[in-house]
Amino acid sequence: MPGRLGRKLWAYLVLNRRRPVGRGEIAGALWGDDEPDAADASVNALISRLRSVLARFDADERAELRTATGSYTLVLPADAFVDRERAWGAIQHVQAVRRRGDAAAAWAEAVIAHEIAARGFLPGEVAEWIEAERRTLRDIELQALEAIVEAEIDQRRAPEAERAALYVTGKRSTAFRSRAGPSSSAVAATPCSIRACATARWSLPSSLARSSSRSISSMSCCPAS
Numbered sequence: 001m002p003g004r005l006g007r008k009l010w011a012y013l014v015l016n017r018r019r020p021v022g023r024g025e026i027a028g029a030l031w032g033d034d035e036p037d038a039a040d041a042s043v044n045a046l047i048s049r050l051r052s053v054l055a056r057f058d059a060d061e062r063a064e065l066r067t068a069t070g071s072y073t074l075v076l077p078a079d080a081f082v083d084r085e086r087a088w089g090a091i092q093h094v095q096a097v098r099r100r101g102d103a104a105a106a107w108a109e110a111v112i113a114h115e116i117a118a119r120g121f122l123p124g125e126v127a128e129w130i131e132a133e134r135r136t137l138r139d140i141e142l143q144a145l146e147a148i149v150e151a152e153i154d155q156r157r158a159p160e161a162e163r164a165a166l167y168v169t170g171k172r173s174t175a176f177r178s179r180a181g182p183s184s185s186a187v188a189a190t191p192c193s194i195r196a197c198a199t200a201r202w203s204l205p206s207s208l209a210r211s212s213s214r215s216i217s218s219m220s221c222c223p224a225s
Contacts, residue, residue, distance in 0.1 A: 013074040020071035087116035094147045107151035114144035
């Protein structure tokens with residue numbers, strides 16, 4: 001991509017590719033309140049450079065940037081892989097797979113969701129839409145971690161379940177502090193984690209069960225009531 005602004009432009013167009021995106025909206029996404037005087041010319045230059053990058057691909061695997069009345073629509077190839085959407089799809093698929101009794105497949109989908117979400121999004125960049133995307137990915141990551149705990153329990157893998165539960169605790173505490181501020185430390189159990197805790201006790205040795213119970217019951221980024 002053509003530099004830092006080019007990467008932001010590409011990411012924004014991919015995330016919003018199902019609708020036309022106006023030039024003013026692009027400028028706001030790239031610069032926010034610090035929009036330069038020559039923003040329109042800069043958008044033109046970035047669009048031109050982006051098209052040059054896309055033109056390097058073979059015709060059957062090339063994304064197309066369509067223009068219409070001051071707006072742009074990105075069209076990806078039919079088989080394009082957007083990792084954020086794969087993570088979202090995986091976490092939605094987990095519970096359906098579990099209901100079919102396939103704990104191994106649920107574990108695999110949860111791991112895929114976690115691995116993608118944990119990469120983060122446009123590190124070093126600051127914008128409201130970027131932070132919103134990071135929050136979505138953090139939520140996916142935490143849901144994936146809880147799903148991993150549940151899948152480990154379903155497969156009677158007590159040590160793996162405990163390690164995953166302890167990791168979730170740390171991630172949830174970090175997420176809560178980042179949202180509520182450094183002075184907040186109270187956390188509460190979520191319905192998902194309570195179910196995992198209740199299910200875990202039959203398969204974990206008593207010492208591990210007590211440890212996992214403490215860990216899992218503290219998982220949340222919501223204040224205790």
